[in-house]
Structure formats: C-alpha cells, structure tokens
Amino acid sequence: MKYAKIVATGSYLPKRVLTNTELEKMVDTTDEWIRSRVGIKSRHIVSDGETLLDMLAESAKLIIERAGIKPNDVDGIVVGTTSNDYIFPSAANLLQARLGITNHCGTFDVQAACSGFIYAMSIAEQYIKTGKMKNVLVLGGEAISHYINWKDRGTCVLFGDGAGGVLLTGSDEPGIVSTHIHSDGQYKELLYAANHWHEEGDMVKRPQIVMEGKEVFKVAVNTLNDIVTEVLEENNLDKSEITWLVPHQANMRIITATAKKLGMPMDRVIVTVDTHGNTSAASIPLAFDTAVTDGRIKQGDLVLMEAFGGGFTWGSALIKM
Template sequence: MTRYSRVIGTGGYLPSEILTNDQISETVDTSDSWIFERTGIKSRRIAAPDETAASMAEIAARQAIAMGGIDPEEIDLVIVATGTPDRVYPSTGCLLQHRLGIKHCVAFDVQAACSGAIFGLSIADQYIKTGAARKVLIVGSEICSRIVDWTDRTTCVLFGDGAGALLLGASEETGILSTHIHSAGEYEELLYCPNPQAAANGHKHEMGFINMRGNEVFKVAVNTLGRIVDETLEANALDKEAIDWLVPHQANIRIIQATAKKLKMPMEQVVVTLENQGNTSSASVLLAFNEAVRDGRIQRGQIVLLEAFGAGFTWGSALLKY
C-alpha cells in the first residue's frame, strides 16, 4: 500500500496591530509609494508585547487541528519553523507541544529562515511515508519585528509577524506528490541575523538585527526559484499547465511575478498576501495557503505548488494534490 501525506487542516494567525507604510515614513526616509513600487507591500502586522512565536503558533495550530477534526493527542510529531524562537532552548516546538496539551509526541524546531515551513513539510512527509508517524503538525511562526532595525529603511519596510499551520495525516489518497529542498551556505553574508551573545572572538560586534544585500538576494532568489520549478515539474512528469495554484513565499512582488512567469501562470492563479502582511518569513507560505483554502479558492483535488527562498541560502518546493 502506498502511503501519502495529505493535508487535513490549515490555520493562521495575524496580530491585531497594523503598521502602514505611511507610519514607517514618519520615522524613516521613505514613502508609501517608494515601498509599494519596489516590494508590493502596503502594511504589515506587529505582535503585541506579550505575544511570542509559541503563543501565535498555538492559535494557528488549534485552527488546523479543529479543521482536521482530531484530538491533539493523535499528533505524533510537532515541527515548528522559526527564526525568532521564544528561547534558544528548549525549542518552540516543545513549548507548543505543552500548550496544546500533547503528552506523547516528538517536537522540535527547524531553522531554515523563510524556507523553514517547506523544510518542515518535507521532513513531515518522510515521517508519514515511512510509517514513523500518522499525523504531523507543521507550524511557521515569526516575530520578525523584534529582529528588525527600525532605522534601516532597506529592511524595516519588508517584514511582519504571524503564524501559519498545516496538519498532515497519513492517507491512501494522493496528497503530497514531492518535496525538494536545497541549501547553499556560501551566500551567508548576503542575508543574515547575528547572534551577539554567541559571536566568536575576533568577529565584529553586531546587534541582533537582519542584515541584507537586497539586490544580490533578489537575483539569486529569482534564479533558484526558476530552477526549482523545473525540478519539481520534471520529478512529477508534469507540464506547467497542470498546476492550478502557486503559493509562493511572500517576500517581494517582483520575485513572485518572476516565478509565475516561469510557470506561464496568470497572477489570478497565484496566492498573494504580501500587500497587507509583508514578509512573515517561515509563516508566509502557510498563511497564504490557509487563506486560499478558507476563502474557497483552493479546492479539493487541485494541484498546488508551494515554494520559498530564504537566508542560508535555503530554498524549496512542495507539490501537493489538495
């Protein structure tokens, strides 16, 4: 019997505070038009002082569990993708496990920056296909606003906070068709966030804020995402026309448009949440997928391509039949 990983639940959470481009322009030399033309972003959500990656993850996770119609105790594995964990350790996955009241499961974090949810999805798929787990919860949860230098206009305009969740269950029906993940550590200096407390002697002292060379990141992202589209289609012997929906990482509208063009896909078939959410890093793909499932755009039986690119560099895709 062939065992598939099938999506049985989705969830998402966005903090209530909205930060607009106009508000940012009051403290940084920028404007709404400058930001929107270059990124596609109008506003983003900012976590409240008492919110954490784990608290946001719990809200998104409970939505996915409710949609799946299961008891949390049925979950065998919890994977949290985050670059902004509550603590260095224990993992945010363990904190989420406790919040959900799950006594008997494995829980851990994945750190692959903006590609984290795709990496987590790939890991979950292997666990289910091998029979090591029957139900797996994947959550991407980020509080990017706390690692952004709000005086740096090149980065502060990009990021937002939120959490997205996906619940997978073992099934005899076709579900995840394939996942593809990659890493290239030689690009470390193009996009990174320092850990000042763990810096080696001799390294320059840096605050724990996101550093990015935007133009260089853009070029590599467009090229790698173009290649992974080809890789994914080839692995499944599919033509571009077979894809019903593209759910991309929400980093920059120009990157999203370039990937859609590669697929010869109209933007009407691309799920875009960027304008009012910004880049929520590992949460963005799952937030976008959840939104399109819940508003009825993505229907059962349709073929969906998820893809992401992030610091590392990391990049990946997941092709699934919803």
C-alpha cells in the same frame, strides 16, 4: 501509508497593523516607494507581550479543531522558525505543552530561514510515509519584528509577524506528491542575523537582520526559476497542470517573475505580501490558509509551494489537495 495528506489548515496574524504611512515617520521612505519596489501596503507586528508561541498556539488550535481530532491524536510537531524566544526548548516543544499534548510525541524546530516551512513539510512527510508518525502538526511562525533594525530603511519596511500551518495525516489517497529541499551556504554575507546581543546606550539590543537586498533579489529570481523546472521535470508535469502557485511572499516583483516562468496568470497565484509583508517561515502557510479558507484552493487542485531564504536555502512542495 503511501502519502502525507493535508487534512486541515490554520493561521494567525497579530492584531497590530503597521502601515507604510507609519513607517514614513520612522525612516526616510515613502508609501509609494514600498508599494512600487516590494508590493507591501501593511504588515502585522506582535505587541503587548504577544509571543511566537502565542501565534503558533492560535494557529495550531484552529488546525486541530478543523481536523476534528483531539490534541493527543497529534503524534509529531515540526515548526519552521528563526525567531523562537528561547535558544531551547524548541518552539515545537513549548507548543506541545501549550496545547496540552501529553502523549510524549516527538517535537522539534527546523531552521532554514524563509524556507523553514517547506523544510518542515519535507521532514514530516518522511516520518509519515515510513509509518513512524500518523498526525503531524507542521507549522511556520515568526516574531521576526524582534530582529528588525527599525533605523534601516532597506529592511524594516519588508518584514511582518505571523504563523500558520497544516495537519499532515497518513493516507492512501494522494497528498504531498513531492518535496525538494536545497541549500548553498556560501551566501551568508548577503542575508543574516548573527546571534550577537549588543549594547546601545544603556539598552541591550537583540540581534538584527542584515541584508544586501539587490544581491538577494538576483539570486532569488534565478533560483526560483530553477525550482519550478525541477518540480515539473521530476513529476513529468506540464506547467499548465499546476492549479495554484503559493510562493514565498517576499517581494511582489519576485512573485511576478516566478509566475511568468510558469506561464501562470496572476489570478492563479496566491498573493498576501501586500498585507502580510515577508513573514519568513510563516509566509507560505499564511498564504495557503488564506486561499483554502476563502475557497480558492479546493479538493483535487494541484498546488505548488516554493520558498527561498537566507543561507541560501530553497525548496518546494507539490501537493494534490
């Protein structure tokens, strides 16, 4: 098969919505500060025992239903995540069982922080193009609220939970045009969550996200500019040919800066950071499914997805719908 084509999308958000007003009661912050610095009004957070697997399963069931296939037609599952409940088995492996897939297809997770979904797409694309797999579920999901320090105002206002994804199928018609993945491992100190459990009083606490926000911001803006240039040059494209930009949803100011670089009016940029927050590897598939479902992204459109995350990792996917 010449291409890996997106044939269906799906996503899931937890019911519990955490507003800026609620955060004002938890840390020294204001709704005005969060909106103006980051562009977030609210985010969804898992509650009542809801897990990453639950969110992935809801997304995947929707994708399978919309694609009109049976669970056992799926012959690969790749999940981008940093917040699986288990060190092993992988979330993809757990999902296979939850979906009742019994065909022994290959399943694995990809850990590339907020770029996880783009990395997962890039890997799935290779398996499809070489004919090793035909129908691959590619998902990004995070229960990242588990790893938030709810006393740190610099990070706790930024993140949210959710999951989403696509079904990639082998096709002779255009689908993924190109994917690009990169990393530079020297920036660990700026954004990380160490796998260290620690005691606080008589409680055992999970690992927590640590971030130097200002420094991350600077590298993110510069790197995302480079991503755009790389995609355009490699595909001999003019920026005016891109129909939609689906950026990683970390910060409205970063999104606006990238759109400006592309010369793209904001009404051609998919923005969900205002109500989703930064959902890490879930952010692009959540935004993408939102815009496909509400009819903005249509057949024939040229879509550019781009991501940036801890490590640092970054990447993009150019897709003909």
